Amino acid sequence: MTDLLPGARWGRATGRPLADVDPGDWLASATALRDAGHDYFDLLTAVDEQEAGFDVVVHLWSVPGRTSVLLRTRVPRAEPRLDSLAGVFKGAAWHERQAAEMFGIDFHGHPGLDPLLLPDGFDGAPLRKDFVLASRVVRPWPGAPEPGQSSAEAAVGRRKTLPPGVPAPGTWGSP
Amino acid sequence: MGEPVSVVDGLALLRAAAAARYPDVQPELPARSRGVIALFEENCTVCMLCARECPAWCIHLESHKEPVPPTHEGGRPRTRNVLDRFAIDFALCLYCGICVEVCPFDALFWSPEFAYAATDPADLVHERDRLREWMWTVPAPPPWDEGAGPAPEEPG
Ligand code: SF4
Numbered sequence: 001m002t003d004l005l006p007g008a009r010w011g012r013a014t015g016r017p018l019a020d021v022d023p024g025d026w027l028a029s030a031t032a033l034r035d036a037g038h039d040y041f042d043l044l045t046a047v048d049e050q051e052a053g054f055d056v057v058v059h060l061w062s063v064p065g066r067t068s069v070l071l072r073t074r075v076p077r078a079e080p081r082l083d084s085l086a087g088v089f090k091g092a093a094w095h096e097r098q099a100a101e102m103f104g105i106d107f108h109g110h111p112g113l114d115p116l117l118l119p120d121g122f123d124g125a126p127l128r129k130d131f132v133l134a135s136r137v138v139r140p141w142p143g144a145p146e147p148g149q150s151s152a153e154a155a156v157g158r159r160k161t162l163p164p165g166v167p168a169p170g171t172w173g174s175p
Numbered sequence: 176m177g178e179p180v181s182v183v184d185g186l187a188l189l190r191a192a193a194a195a196r197y198p199d200v201q202p203e204l205p206a207r208s209r210g211v212i213a214l215f216e217e218n219c220t221v222c223m224l225c226a227r228e229c230p231a232w233c234i235h236l237e238s239h240k241e242p243v244p245p246t247h248e249g250g251r252p253r254t255r256n257v258l259d260r261f262a263i264d265f266a267l268c269l270y271c272g273i274c275v276e277v278c279p280f281d282a283l284f285w286s287p288e289f290a291y292a293a294t295d296p297a298d299l300v301h302e303r304d305r306l307r308e309w310m311w312t313v314p315a316p317p318p319w320d321e322g323a324g325p326a327p328e329e330p331g
């Protein structure tokens with residue numbers, strides 16, 4: 001399989017082969033893997049790697065072969081664009097709509113990148129790490145009290161335990 | 176007799192009939208059903224792990240410290256944490272089970288009880304007494320599935 005994708009860097013992740021390709025090779029790589037038997041599209045998703053850009057990952061299966069493969073690329077943060085796989089796997093269209101609304105990635109050649117889950121008029125890409133989740137700002141974190149403390153004591157206490165995955169106030173949000 | 180019914184339609188009708196018996200007939204739920212989270216308060220040390228790990232921020236714990244007098248002459252007085260409030264907001268809970276998994280003291284359990292719908296989301300915040308009552312609906316763990324591997328905590 002490794003010689004299918006010229007220029008790909010192969011590794012392993014979550015117990016299966018992982019191919020990293022340049023964004024320009026994205027469409028050709030997905031097509032080559034499909035034509036070589038990994039023709040069951042499982043998922044497409046993205047990861048915000050902050051300054052490094054966005055990783056876009058697809059997971060493909062071969063049902064008769066019972067094998068799977070991950071294909072990954074990285075698009076720059078300043079201009080997150082990638083060829084749509086909707087012409088290769090019809091099911092990718094939904095996943096790309098979701099990646100588009102959640103991460104603000106543009107999928108070139110997609111038949112209609114309308115928001116899939118977000119309400120009309122929603123502003124911003126909520127799965128970007130610099131997106132401020134309003135519900136995380138207006139509510140106090142229930143994990144703040146130390147054992148043996150009430151939440152009122154925690155609110156005035158000097159030592160603050162911060163919620164995992166939520167940066168400290170002042171260090172996040174769009175500048 | 177009316178129109179002939181295809182096999183698929185017939186199965187759907189049968190299934191619909193089975194569902195329609197609820198609430199007169201209670202459904203038989205698998206032992207690991209995630210219906211509601213029960214609290215075995217006696218085991219809870221107020222370590223705060225569940226509240227901190229909960230991705231929905233829906234576990235609310237309050238506690239205070241109480242002095243424990245020395246157990247023997249010349250011993251040191253200690254303190255212990257006493258639970259004042261334990262509430263889960265099931266309007267926010269996403270039933271992920273992280274709190275049940277993370278509790279190091281076996282104080283949280285899944286119960287298959289599901290019939291606690293409410294018309295006001297505020298009524299889905301359940302406090303320690305209710306959470307403890309659900310404890311008595313927690314089923315015994317089911318036997319291992321055929322061919323199951325050894326549990327990670329079991330030696331060898
Ligand atoms: S099941 Fe998940 S969301 Fe619900 S209380 Fe537990 S950790 Fe929180």
Ligand code: SF4
Binds near residue numbers: 218
């Ligand atoms: S993790 Fe368990 S012991 Fe710790 S506070 Fe939660 S329920 Fe209590």
